[in-house]
Amino acid sequence: MPEERTSSRWQVVALPAAGATAAVGLWWGITVIFGIRSFFLPAPPDIIASFRAQPAYLLRETWATVSETLLGFGIGVVAGLTIAMMLTAWRAVERATFPLLVALNSIPKVAVAPLLVVWLGYGPKPKIVLVVLICFFPIVVSTVAGLTSTPADLGELARSLSASWWQGYFKVRLPWALPQVFVGLKLGVSLAVIGAVVAEISSPNQGLGAVIVLSGSSLDTPLAFAAIVLLALLSIVLFYLIVALERLLLPWARAISA
Amino acid sequence: MPEERTSSRWQVVALPAAGATAAVGLWWGITVIFGIRSFFLPAPPDIIASFRAQPAYLLRETWATVSETLLGFGIGVVAGLTIAMMLTAWRAVERATFPLLVALNSIPKVAVAPLLVVWLGYGPKPKIVLVVLICFFPIVVSTVAGLTSTPADLGELARSLSASWWQGYFKVRLPWALPQVFVGLKLGVSLAVIGAVVAEISSPNQGLGAVIVLSGSSLDTPLAFAAIVLLALLSIVLFYLIVALERLLLPWARAISA
């Protein structure tokens, strides 16, 4: 018989730390035991050394990636929610345009990136556009799923109150969908980081993606991994920021579920 | 007062067709009006010509991509569901390993692909692994969201029946989560296609990704777009297969929602 959930500080901090330590240990162990050369798979100390060799540079490039990611993600969220709203508002719109969205999403971003560079130059613009392109789809699909899962009795309630479309949407359907919107946001933010990197790899003038490309052409795998580790940290931070926001905004969702 | 949903043949076929036609028309129009050269953005006829020049080759490469995608997606689904199950079964496991999964997912696949080639060679294996890596995460996140959204009264029902963990899982929580699992599957299958292409681009020995790279290095943009169009069609087919499966398996989910 479960007691009220108590999340002790121990669990919140120690368990993830233990997991991370185990993972790093495993990785390190593998590189040592199999004698893997550092340009195939660098061991953790190589990566730390690589980071400590030029921290300012790496942090500057991290910041470039962060800013592209956040801008693109912000636009992607607005676009995704708007599209999801329109798709659920008119069934005909959904029928006519959803396959196009699926098609658009399926275009490998690696193939689009060069086109964007040609159109938008090699500054941050094509990167932001690519972030938007890569992160809007999970937001759309999750939000649509949330918006179409309003329980029948709440839907009838809204109708019986002669709610306008907007009212039904903002007072009933959207709040109900929020937990699923957050699924989309969590997936979207992870992809957003990747989108920024993909764009930077294609046009490696700034950001951690550029670091990866540069280190690739000089076989400096530890530097590439330093960039990858920074990317992973960035993703974790952004992901858990969204998780925190969810906990803050949607206590009811956890309360009504087992 | 909405009558029972009737989806006439007209809506199911004509609307998507209209949408597609409009999109293709717009695209064509843009290339003509702005006089864009086919090297930058080929017009639809260029692409069709490119496809008709060597249909057998393109279909063979499509098949290579399809088989990698399906294999990888199959493994990804099994892995994703298993991981989601373990994460929701033990809160400690979730705490300890979920950040690692987020980190793993955030590693740009473009950067992993060369490593996989080094370990697994130039055949389909690294491609399949990349597909798995790219598609498991949305399945995990969506499934976890579904599994943790069991309504309190159904959760209590399972507990009051002294359901074993497995029973509670398979008879109550998982069925309830299925609509959200399908969100993950839809997102996962879209990403699976992209994963296969990314891997093929990195090691262009087969598949549509190879067509994109190789046509890129011989500056044959229409051929690249023919490959992209095939990819889009492939994605649409796979996506709607999953939608169809969902409709078949989960009629109740639509019935209990507004």
Add this chain to the structure above:
Amino acid sequence: MIELAGVSRTFRTRSGDIEALRGIDLTVAEGEFLAVIGRSGCGKSTLLRLLAGLLPPTDGTVLVGGTPVTRPRRDVALMFQRPALLPWRSVLANVLLPVEMHGGKRAQHRERARQLLDAVGLAGFHKRLPHELSGGMQQRVALCRALIQQPKVLLMDEPFSALDALTREELAGQLQQVHMDVRPTTVFVTHSIQEAVLLADRVAVLSERPGRVRHVLTVDIPRPRSFGRNAHLADVATCVAELTDLLHDTDAPAPIRIT
């Protein structure tokens, strides 16, 4: 105010049709209080949903205020059989939902919402979320949400089913008072014959599935009425007995048509 003429409703489902209502003819005058009783599954909720404009009839016409019902109207309030509270809104905010939807000023109605909640015994729970309430408390919130609309037509689907005998009596008394003061045209589905007799001007008895109007009994007892302790004990007993007989006098339910 309400006219039903030859109204039928059949549900089409994969596993066959279910005929819920058949050929309902019924009129409710303005300000009248009609109770509806009938066995479980006979179509009472369906009837209310037809009146509320949530469901179209498969046959016949439904008029409210002289116009055919094609969609929900703002002057009609429906209290559902289940509470249907929004889980993210506090009790008070749930009660204020119709006000917001109808474009009223929240501030003006907040005081009234508080009074309603206090009147049904939920003082001190205004800021709680629905899942923190017991079943009966949730039902009372839903009741307040229907009453705050001050509708011309009030449709209530077993509004007191989750309440204990005492609370039931109290709230029935309050509802009677509301009806005497404001005189909304009321259709009140209940499974308590006592309650029907206490509250209604007329009581419609539905037959088993498919629901048809078996009889409409006029309750000619002056108001205010009260349970057990009034001067018309005999009249009440007669009505209750008659209704009980009507309910008992059952034809077998129509077999389910599997198509």
Add this chain to the structure above:
Amino acid sequence: MIELAGVSRTFRTRSGDIEALRGIDLTVAEGEFLAVIGRSGCGKSTLLRLLAGLLPPTDGTVLVGGTPVTRPRRDVALMFQRPALLPWRSVLANVLLPVEMHGGKRAQHRERARQLLDAVGLAGFHKRLPHELSGGMQQRVALCRALIQQPKVLLMDEPFSALDALTREELAGQLQQVHMDVRPTTVFVTHSIQEAVLLADRVAVLSERPGRVRHVLTVDIPRPRSFGRNAHLADVATCVAELTDLLHDTDAPAPIRIT
């Protein structure tokens, strides 16, 4: 069979604690039928959830069959206040759920499930999905799901609340029969005093929030009993009157502590 000693339960929430039950002492003998009545929100459902092992008490001990309750037991069946049916399972499959969970052969119990469903008037609905049923029909499915377990201890939370008077009477009669035949120890929450008197060996009356046991009344009327038409009309009336008084005799509910 059931012993509660000094049982209290307080819900901790963000917006303050709610004390639902305080110092409950209660014993139910093996095979006994205890009805519990009390005002809405007084903690009846909470009491059942404590007995079912779904919720730990904040204070005191809960014993079932002599052992402390720490988690649900297979020989205890709880019928919830809400139907809690699985929306993807047919009516029949919903009834068979406990059998599957308890590792019974589905085939063996299918016949019994059919009989139970027919007995509560759901013949012809076996293959329907829950959302195709009316509220009362759903409640009857939940009833069948509790009965199919043939438990030693049967906990029922307002099992007939969504049913019309007639169906209620019929099912109460059937329940009485089941209890006389199989003699499960039964705790039966109801808001119908009549029903309590008809069915129970003893009736526990809870006070308002926080719920305490105000009185336990022994109903000394021989079985089988029936509504209105038995030889012990006077006894029944006495009991009903006494319980009504007990329910009426209210102390004000404790104020909500906002912490």
Add this chain to the structure above:
Amino acid sequence: TSSKAEPAAAEKQADKVTYLTAFGAVGRDAFAWVAQEKGYFKEAGLDVTIQLGAATGENLKGLAAGQAQFANLDLIGAWILAGKGDYKDFRTIAAIHQQSLVSIVTLEGSGITSPKDLEGKKVGAATGSVNQLLFPAYAKLAGIDASKVQWVNAQPPQLPALLAGGQVQALSTFLIGSKGIEKAAGGKKAVILPYSKYLGDLYGNGIITTAKIAKENPDLARRFRDASLKAVKYSIEHPDEAAQILKKAQPAADITAAVGEITLMTPYVSSGAAIGAMDQERVARAIATLQAGGLIPAGLTPDAVVDFGLTPKA
């Protein structure tokens, strides 16, 4: 993925080896498929799997991981990596291009006709590629200020689009790609300023193998080298047929562009006495150039990167 060091068995059973091309499937790599198609590999007792290689570093990793035994790549890039000590376990066994193909490529009408005009311009190139690394040395010899050139980084296949789209005024790339650049630019003529005008000792692409094969199985390396060079010779003599063969094996290839590449590389292939030949002195000078440019530390000897026992004699 292994090469058995059993020369005696070569007659009976062909040695299975994997070969990596330098840049996907374009004209400069066509000879590999020519060797395959014409049976040169088979005659040499080889069963070759041709895999499409990528950047220099990736090809070196493929060799290091044992996924491939032979590769075509840019020798300067590979030697720089060896000189920096990242990966030394490979040996060059033939030079396909006797001169580096690295060039500044721009379009007619861009106003760039000499290295001097590059100052203040945007030049596109692959990040960290030899093109960028060698530029300071080139600039010094050409008498321009390298710091006044603004680099725009891109992936190699995207360079033509950058130039054609006007994002940059010039590229630093391999000159054999200039036919493609002209095609991308809609027919405008390309202007080519080869680095080799000032850096004459550098080689272009070449074939390498692992140090292990060079040492333990030189016969295998020789057979592969000879079959490949025979195909190189055939390709420059029959550019159209080579392009056709390439197209047949790799349908994504473009015949016109491939013919263009083969024609453009011809003078660089046959400038020396023998195709593929390497000269120890010149290799030493090339290494010295790299050291002078600060690209590698001192200490790299020609023998560390080239197996002169396996290179064709000049």
